[in-house]
Amino acid sequence: MRPNRSRRLSPSCSALVVREFDCAVIGAGLAGATLAVGLARCGLRVAAIDARPPASATAGRDIRGLALASSSQRLLVALGLWSGLREHLTPIQRVRVSAQGHYGSTTLRAALMGVPALGYVCAADRLLAALDAALAAAPLLTPFYGTTLHTLAPAADRVALQLSSAAGLEHLSARLIVAADGSHSVVRRHYEIASRQFDYGQTAVVANLDVEHPEPHTAVERFTPDGPCALLPLGGARHVLVRTARSTEAQALLAASPAAFLADVQARFGWRYGRFSGLGSRRAHPLVLHRAQQLVAPRAVLIGNAANTIHPNAAQGLNLALRDVATLLDCLAGTADPGAPAALANYAAQRQPDHERTVNFSHGLARLFTLEVPLVGVGRGLTLAACELLPPLRTALMARLMGWRAPPNDWLRGTHEAN
Numbered sequence: 022m023r024p025n026r027s028r029r030l031s032p033s034c035s036a037l038v039v040r041e042f043d044c045a046v047i048g049a050g051l052a053g054a055t056l057a058v059g060l061a062r063c064g065l066r067v068a069a070i071d072a073r074p075p076a077s078a079t080a081g082r083d084i085r086g087l088a089l090a091s092s093s094q095r096l097l098v099a100l101g102l103w104s105g106l107r108e109h110l111t112p113i114q115r116v117r118v119s120a121q122g123h124y125g126s127t128t129l130r131a132a133l134m135g136v137p138a139l140g141y142v143c144a145a146d147r148l149l150a151a152l153d154a155a156l157a158a159a160p161l162l163t164p165f166y167g168t169t170l171h172t173l174a175p176a177a178d179r180v181a182l183q184l185s186s187a188a189g190l191e192h193l194s195a196r197l198i199v200a201a202d203g204s205h206s207v208v209r210r211h212y213e214i215a216s217r218q219f220d221y222g223q224t225a226v227v228a229n230l231d232v233e234h235p236e237p238h239t240a241v242e243r244f245t246p247d248g249p250c251a252l253l254p255l256g257g258a259r260h261v262l263v264r265t266a267r268s269t270e271a272q273a274l275l276a277a278s279p280a281a282f283l284a285d286v287q288a289r290f291g292w293r294y295g296r297f298s299g300l301g302s303r304r305a306h307p308l309v310l311h312r313a314q315q316l317v318a319p320r321a322v323l324i325g326n327a328a329n330t331i332h333p334n335a336a337q338g339l340n341l342a343l344r345d346v347a348t349l350l351d352c353l354a355g356t357a358d359p360g361a362p363a364a365l366a367n368y369a370a371q372r373q374p375d376h377e378r379t380v381n382f383s384h385g386l387a388r389l390f391t392l393e394v395p396l397v398g399v400g401r402g403l404t405l406a407a408c409e410l411l412p413p414l415r416t417a418l419m420a421r422l423m424g425w426r427a428p429p430n431d432w433l434r435g436t437h438e439a440n
């Protein structure tokens with residue numbers, strides 16, 4: 022185990038203390054915090070830097086339920102985080118998919134795949150709290166909350182960082198910088214990495230509600246002309262609703278009375294699940310695709326939303342991000358220098374095909390189910406009907422949603438099982 026080190030820069034600037042790390046992860050959200058925990062487990066000294074406060078100070082703020090695929094489950098098991106989350110996980114055994122106003126629907130079933138669950142719903146704030154607890158417990162890890170990246174200066178063997186917080190400026194150096202700072206990554210901008218964007222003109226309004234006749238362990242995805250609406254089970258009657266709206270209408274949905282909002286949702290899902298009630302607070306998430314045009318730069322690497330921010334219609338964003346984490350851990354394992362160009366190039370090459378497939382899948386789905394062109398409307402119904410009638414097509418869809426097309430990876434194969 023290597024202790025944290027700090028050094029004075031030179032006699033002429035004797036007051037300047039620089040703390041040295043192997044890796045500085047900028048952004049300790051769900052992807053960055055998971056990576057930081059993994060890097061520390063690999064014996065690297067890690068700084069995890071985020072503008073946010075610790076999760077304990079923001080409990081209940083992120084009301085989303087996140088559908089975790091089996092690839093994510095395996096990584097969280099390997100990092101020793103899964104068992105602590107167990108009481109907050111709801112297995113998904115069925116996904117009912119349909120399109121409002123069109124014939125054709127399909128049901129994806131775990132039993133058809135011979136697995137106990139297609140995925141698990143985890144409350145986002147519980148996952149972040151578990152990650153923060155792991156950040157605090159790891160001896161090689163230093164979390165910096167309420168801290169933003171101020172400046173960044175890459176050199177041949179290290180990157181110098183200036184951090185800014187209420188306490189003032191702090192100086193760090195690291196051999197690898199990880200951009201895990203989300204869709205509007207400042208690290209990505211600093212390295213002048215271009216990002217392709219596509220504004221869906223949609224906003225996801227998220228809320229928790231009760232369903233009168235819940236179908237246990239069942240997620241519901243309903244495609245509507247405004248965008249997809251989903252219900253994810255949280256256990257019992259409680260569900261997470263994701264109601265995608267045209268962005269121009271999102272403000273009105275947030276401001277609507279609970280009764281009016283519930284009536285809108287009821288009209289979209291119909292009465293199959295009985296009356297909706299018990300509406301919690303509502304949060305809006307504008308939906309814009311961001312695709313970084315490269316994944317690595319000298320001594321820097323992009324993961325998660327900083328690399329790809331995708332439409333949440335297929336619940337793939339975090340699952341994709343955690344596959345970034347698993348691959349990066351694989352590529353850095355055993356390297357003497359975590360910023361070595363060969364290791365980073367290997368990461369970029371391994372991640373590219375999964376990024377391509379997953380982004381195209383969710384983007385294609387978003388376009389197929391919202392384009393207001395008559396033949397496309399017929400295509401929606403046909404796609405769902407075909408899924409129901411052609412088991413191989415349905416199986417392929419389920420495999421994709423479960424993250425089974427993830428690249429072979431030590432961290433995902435279970436060879437790093439937590440002790």
Ligand SMILES: Cc1cc2nc3c(=O)[nH]c(=O)nc-3n(C[C@H](O)[C@H](O)[C@H](O)COP(=O)(O)OP(=O)(O)OC[C@H]3O[C@@H](n4cnc5c(N)ncnc54)[C@H](O)[C@@H]3O)c2cc1C
Nearest residue numbers: 048050051052071072087088202203325326336338339340
């Ligand atoms: C409505 C909705 C539902 C979703 N549902 C699912 C789902 O069911 N399953 C799934 O797999 N995915 C889902 N996703 C996608 C998932 O939320 C994202 O893929 C995931 O949050 C990406 O995590 P991240 O850590 O890369 O980015 P972020 O969550 O954006 O985290 C970035 C972090 O960086 C920090 N930061 C930013 N700038 C700086 C800076 N300059 N200095 C310091 N810190 C900084 C931020 O504070 C933040 O903590 C959903 C997304 C939405 C919008």
